[in-house]
Amino acid sequence: MQPDIEIYLLSCPTERIISWLEQDFSVLDMRKPSDIATKLHLDWNGRDIPVTILEQAAGKRFTSVWFDSEQTPWESDMECAKRAFEALQCEVRCNYQGWQEDGQEDPDLWWRINANGEGPYIWR
Structure with missing residues (x-):
């Protein structure tokens, strides 16, 4: 089990992301500490489950969605990414190897899902 889940969405408005989250979760609290950040419970x-949505997290076009909990419906970033792509139909990227205690993962190796399919991707 991962200690948290994080995915990156390409050109996907925060409002659409929140609508997707409302399909599987109840929103207990939502606030906007800045123009590019939305924090939810x-x-x-x-x-x-605390969640941070951060626009322009990787370049100007990617939005990070970070679930700061090990108790999500998904076992891995990749499982969450697949669900997000099904619901939102926008490109999703996540860490390819997931979180590992020893820290031996390649930081540039990601998993990418888009209309052309899915697979490993070197993101620099």
């Missing part, structure tokens, strides 16, 4: 099966 979501309820999933009685669990409070």
Whole structure:
């Protein structure tokens, strides 16, 4: 189990991301600490999951969605990314190897899902 989940969405407005989250979660709290950040507390099966949506997280076109909890509906970033792509139909990227205690993963190796399919991707 991962300690958190993070995905990156290409050219996907925050409002659409929130609408997607509302399909599987109840929004307990939402605030906008800045023009590019939205912080939410979501309820999933009685669990409070803090989420940060950060626009322009990787260049101007990518938005990060970070679930700061190990208790999400997904076992991995990749599982979350697949669900996000199904719902939003915008390109999604996530860490290819997931989180590992020893830190031996390649920081440039990502998993990319878009209309052309999915697979490993070197993101620099």
